[in-house]
Amino acid sequence: MKTKGCLIAVVAVVLIGIFSVVVWYIKTGNKIVRLDEGVAESWAQVENVYQRRADLIPNLVATVKGYAEHEKTALTDVVEARAKASSVNVNPEKLDAQSLQQFEQAQGNLSSALSRLLVVVERYPDLKANQNFSELQAQLEGTENRIAVERRKFNEVAREYNTYIRQFPASIVANSRGFEKKAYFEAQAGSEKAPEVKF
Amino acid sequence: MKRILLIFTLLVAAFLSFADDSVFSPPAVPTLVADNANVFTNGQRMALANKLNTISRETSTQILVYTTTDLLGYGIADFGQRLGEGWGIGQKGFDNGIVIVYKPKTDSTSGEVTIQTGYGIEPLIPDATCKRIINQEMIPNFQQGLEYKAIDDAIDICFSLTKGEFTADEYSNFGEDSSVGSIIVLILLLLVGYVLYAAYGQFTIGRRPSFFSYLWFVLSLIGHSSGSGRSGSSSGFGGYGGGHFGGGGASGRW
Numbered sequence: 001m002k003t004k005g006c007l008i009a010v011v012a013v014v015l016i017g018i019f020s021v022v023v024w025y026i027k028t029g030n031k032i033v034r035l036d037e038g039v040a041e042s043w044a045q046v047e048n049v050y051q052r053r054a055d056l057i058p059n060l061v062a063t064v065k066g067y068a069e070h071e072k073t074a075l076t077d078v079v080e081a082r083a084k085a086s087s088v089n090v091n092p093e094k095l096d097a098q099s100l101q102q103f104e105q106a107q108g109n110l111s112s113a114l115s116r117l118l119v120v121v122e123r124y125p126d127l128k129a130n131q132n133f134s135e136l137q138a139q140l141e142g143t144e145n146r147i148a149v150e151r152r153k154f155n156e157v158a159r160e161y162n163t164y165i166r167q168f169p170a171s172i173v174a175n176s177r178g179f180e181k182k183a184y185f186e187a188q189a190g191s192e193k194a195p196e197v198k199f
Numbered sequence: 200m201k202r203i204l205l206i207f208t209l210l211v212a213a214f215l216s217f218a219d220d221s222v223f224s225p226p227a228v229p230t231l232v233a234d235n236a237n238v239f240t241n242g243q244r245m246a247l248a249n250k251l252n253t254i255s256r257e258t259s260t261q262i263l264v265y266t267t268t269d270l271l272g273y274g275i276a277d278f279g280q281r282l283g284e285g286w287g288i289g290q291k292g293f294d295n296g297i298v299i300v301y302k303p304k305t306d307s308t309s310g311e312v313t314i315q316t317g318y319g320i321e322p323l324i325p326d327a328t329c330k331r332i333i334n335q336e337m338i339p340n341f342q343q344g345l346e347y348k349a350i351d352d353a354i355d356i357c358f359s360l361t362k363g364e365f366t367a368d369e370y371s372n373f374g375e376d377s378s379v380g381s382i383i384v385l386i387l388l389l390l391v392g393y394v395l396y397a398a399y400g401q402f403t404i405g406r407r408p409s410f411f412s413y414l415w416f417v418l419s420l421i422g423h424s425s426g427s428g429r430s431g432s433s434s435g436f437g438g439y440g441g442g443h444f445g446g447g448g449a450s451g452r453w
Contacts, residue, residue, distance in 0.1 A: 049445075049446075134330070135327040138326045138327045138329070138330035138449050139325070139326050139327055141330075141449065141450070142329075142446065142447050145276045145277070145280065145447070145448075146446035146447060147446075148277065148446060149280055150445065
């Protein structure tokens with residue numbers, strides 16, 4: 001009679017143990033999914049602001065062309081760099097170091113082509129006085145700030161996710177469900193502190 | 200609610216460990232006028248605070264005026280964005296906050312000003328408009344030493360551009376959804392609790408717990424699930440709303 005009671009107690013304890021492990025596993029898995037979604041959302045914002053910059057370029061190029069037609073190289077550089085940057089596609093499910101680096105390189109090329117163009121236009125006072133151009137440069141400046149902000153926010157969200165999935169015991173769940181570490185944007189000179197767009 | 204609070208605390212802690220400067224964490228006494236560079240007279244500071252508090256109370260849009268002599272090495276736009284995000288200017292979900300940062304001109308450094316717009320303000324005051332406010336309304340006044348007028352005018356323009364877009368009514372409705380939800384939860388809890396209470400009395404021989412202990416139990420449950428009521432005094436400033444900033448806006452220097 002006594003042993004039977006003991007047995008029931010042991011079975012109950014084991015069952016409760018299994019049950020709580022299962023509940024923990026599901027809860028941890030859900031939290032990882034939530035953090036992962038946060039990273040994806042943040043990535044979408046990053047792409048959004050880069051797209052915003054790309055959208056400004058045709059207008060910018062057209063405006064500059066009207067005043068500074070001789071600056072063909074600087075203009076074509078920007079157009080080509082924009083096309084290249086737009087062709088880089090990153091799978092938001094798999095933000096690994098390699099794909100992020102490719103993205104970053106293409107966007108970086110566009111940034112430097114743009115700044116070369118903006119240095120060149122310094123020589124055209126008529127263009128600088130143009131209302132359309134000054135609005136464009138205000139928008140471009142704001143967009144560069146947005147890019148810096150969204151990159152920083154992405155890094156923060158990715159860091160939170162990475163820290164969580166690599167910590168024991170959540171790492172067990174992450175490994176078994178195939179969640180991988182996300183890459184960060186490199187804090188190169190000018191990405192942590194917003195670059196100043198000077199005209 | 201407890202868990203939300205915990206997550207929030209963790210987030211704040213995480214945020215604090217990333218931000219290296221405590222300037223970007225909200226002050227103990229919330230205010231919409233932080234005149235660290237001492238550019239206003241007491242009367243001007245009061246007038247600005249009154250205006251901004253009224254705007255915040257009536258439209259839920261929050262405008263922060265921040266003056267400083269030291270940008271801590273940040274670009275002024277970056278500084279303004281971090282300030283807005285860190286303090287949570289504007290309402291959560293609406294992101295209707297605006298931050299104006301002003302650094303007075305000194306003998307060795309140029310004067311700088313920025314208007315940073317929250318995500319929700321970006322479509323109402325585009326970057327080019329911010330730039331125009333700065334170049335046409337603010338910088339000419341700053342150059343003449345009319346600092347109060349420069350900032351006051353900018354506030355008026357920003358206010359007129361955002362007026363009608365966000366209203367305090369709409370904002371309180373925004374919060375009401377959840378209170379309808381909690382009323383339903385409350386009724387359900389009362390029902391379920393009463394059925395259990397009645398059943399307990401039917402099937403047990405032991406002493407039936409008093410009706411008051413049942414009531415106390417239900418009420419303590421409710422205490423956990425709600426308690427997010429918004430408190431705002433009729434005068435003064437109720438507090439920051441947790442709005443977000445994405446770097447929109449413009450800056451200028453002279």
